[in-house]
Amino acid sequence: MNVEHKTLKGGEFIIKETEAAEIFIPEEFDEEQRMMSETGHQFIAAEVTPLLDRLDNHEEGLMEGLMKQAGELGLFAVSLPAAYGGFDRDFNTSLLVTESVGGGHSFPVAFAAHTGIGILPILYFGTEEQKNKYLPKLAAGEWIAAYCLTEPGSGSDALAAKTKAVLDTSGENYILNGQKMWITNAGFADVFIVFAQVDGDKFTGFIVERTAPGLSLGNEEHKMGIKGSSTRQVFFTDCKVPKKNVLGEIGKGHLIAFNILNLGRIKLGAATLGAAKKVANLSVKYANERAQFKLPISKFGAIRHKLAEQAVRIFAMESALYRCGNDIYQKEQELLAEGKPFSEALLGAAKEFAAECAILKVEGSEVLDYVVDEGVQIYGGYGFSADYPMDRAYRDSRINRIFEGTNEINRMLIVDMVLKKALKGELDLMGPAKAVQDELLSIPDFGEEEEGLFIAEKKIIRNLKKAILLVAGTAVQKFMMTLEKEQEILMNIADMIIRTYVAESTLLRVEKLIGQKGEEAAARQADMACVTLYEALDKIYLAGKEAIGAMGEGGDEQKLLFIGLKRFTKAEFYNTKEARRRIAGTLIQANQYVY
Known part of the structure; x- marks a missing residue:
């Protein structure tokens, strides 16, 4: 590429x-x-x-x-x-x-x-x-292969693992004792990546083969969904693992666990995208086949809204996914060109874009949940029947908001990782945040008339970023070192960031597509970009309003923040209904997801 x-x-x-x-x-x-x-x-x-x-x-x-x-x-x-x-x-x-x-x-x-x-x-x-x-x-x-990180007492807090590894008297083998749970592929895996504490507090990775003495498995878990995947506990009882099977350095297992999870999160986003497209296809086909009042239900506005919104969210997620994927690839190439070894380049690139990987994990899992939920609704009573495909799709989708760190954890990580970059001097957030606060006290600058594609929409994106800086900057100033305890506010800010990243990615994709194929060929994609953006406006305003409301008792400063938030989330009206009808019309005519 x-x-x-x-x-x-x-x-x-x-x-x-x-x-x-x-x-x-x-x-x-x-x-x-x-x-x-x-x-x-x-x-x-x-x-x-x-x-x-x-x-x-x-x-x-x-x-x-x-x-x-x-x-x-x-x-x-x-x-x-x-x-x-x-x-x-x-x-x-x-x-x-x-x-x-x-x-x-x-x-x-x-x-x-x-x-x-x-x-x-x-x-x-x-x-x-x-x-x-x-x-x-x-x-x-x-x-x-299988990956053994989670334990009964340590899920999101992975470093609290209790599994122990002790070097035996020969100095040639580590003896592992402990248990892991929710291990995917455990029933048939040949190789396990296992994390254990060496000398009590040195979190370390190991490669453990299935044939290792002392390794045993629990029964298959009974799960709400993804029933076909093998999920078992893995037990280590005086399990002998050769010293040469230590993975990485002793005490550096966190580097493996957390860096690999960055890649796992964006890949989960990719998998949910594929699942969402399949459900969208099924939804369109069923809406064309199912007749009520002597008409296919795809003729009705309420159903068209659902079909179009499925498509809009899928298209937007896809736009953000491959934007980030290529950013990671390009950063990897930069690091290789700087002389970094292969083993560090992609991991370094994924670490650089860890916040975006978390965004895509959250967005992908929530888009899929929305798409399958509306799929059930489009199927009506048949959607609730286990003899039709939405039953399995609905149940299988739910785990994705828990996998690879819950969406709540990932939302807080998004903000945490961005703020830590700012504190390290890697991102100048405070300068732009101060400029936004100064702008609130000045007369709005309407500037000169710009020319080009999506001028109004690009201005909205710029303003949404100002809204993020306004709310996040105020939160940092107000709470300082205790901000991590304000999880509700962190999740509000994360939602503002997610919506902005996805909306910008979609708009950029369509702008580039128009440059390649022309406005007529990309008309429906332009509709989807605009629906995504104008929906983001309302969601960002509500998230920002909730965060500002949680940061004070209604004084003048808080009122000024609300005024600023309104200014930065204001836009002309856009007819999303007609845009969705056009989007749905193309889907219905093609009888499948075509974007």
Whole structure:
């Protein structure tokens, strides 16, 4: 993917503008990338979908067999280096392939656990000996990986893990004792990435093979959804692990856990995108087939609104996903050019954009939840029937707001990571925040008439960023070191950031698309960008209003903040109803999601 690109720093979108030419849009995927994606789609349609009931019943060996088939097709090897059996493709291609299997219900859970948090710790933290031993077999699907972090007493607080590792008297093996829970792929994994405390307080990663003496498994968990994925407890009872299987450095396991989770979050976003597109397709087809009052229900405005809003949210999420994916790739290339080793480049790039990865995890999981909920509603009574596809889609989607850190944790991380960059001097947030406060005390500058595409919409985006700076800057000044305790306010600010990032990404995508294909060819996409933006305005105003309301007792300063928030979230009226009707009309005519 050769895209000329001026990469902003992670979080810098809040204070700087991005040009449309600087981002990557999904329409730019080349033929080879699309073929890889089509391989994933065909695999899900032909091999996974017919077996969903059997998978949910945990038929012995079925999911394991599908994983091995996927490995044989090369779906695990997309972004791995050629030296270890991979295709050495860029990061966005790996996201695209993850998206392509996202409609496979429980299968993408097993897929993502293997290709993301299972393989990547070895790729980026393993010794050369470890990489050569494990990666080719993992890439080919000959072996399957699992990731053992969560324990009964430590979920989001991963570093509180109790599993212990003690060096034996020979000095050649570590003896592990403890238990892990909610371990995806545990029932058939050959390789486990395990975190344990060495000497009581040195959080450390290990590669543990299934055959290790002292490793045992609990029963399959009974789950609300993703029933076909294997989820078990893993027990370590005097489990002997060779010293050479320490992953990374003793006491540096947090670097593995947290850096890999950045990649896991954005990949989860990709999987939810694929699932949402599948549900949107089913929704459109059903709306065209189902007749009431002698008309297909797709003729009714209420249904058209649902179909269009599904499409709008999917399109917007996709725009943000591949914008961020390419930013990560470009940063990786910069770090490689600076002489950073391969093992540090992608992890460093993902760390740089950790806030955006968290945004995409939250947005993707909540878009999918919205899409499946409306899918159930479009199907009506049949949506509630286990004999129709929305039942499984609805149940399977719910876990995504918990996976990879709950959405509440991720919202707080978004703000925390951006503010920490500011405190380190990596982002100049305080300067722009002070400028916004000064602007409130001045007469509005209406400026000269600008020319170009989306002038009014770009002004809205600039103002939304000012609203973020206004609220966040005030919160920092007011609470200082105790801000982390104001979780409700942090989540309000996070929502403002998420909505702005997604709206800007969508607008930039459409602007670039119009530059490539013309306004007529991208008219419906322009409708979606505008609906996304004008919806964001209201949501950002409400989040900001709630945050400001929580920061004072109604004095003059607080009133001034409300006035500023209103100024920065004000815009002309936009007819979202007619835009949605146009969007739905295209979907209905094509009888599928087409954007």
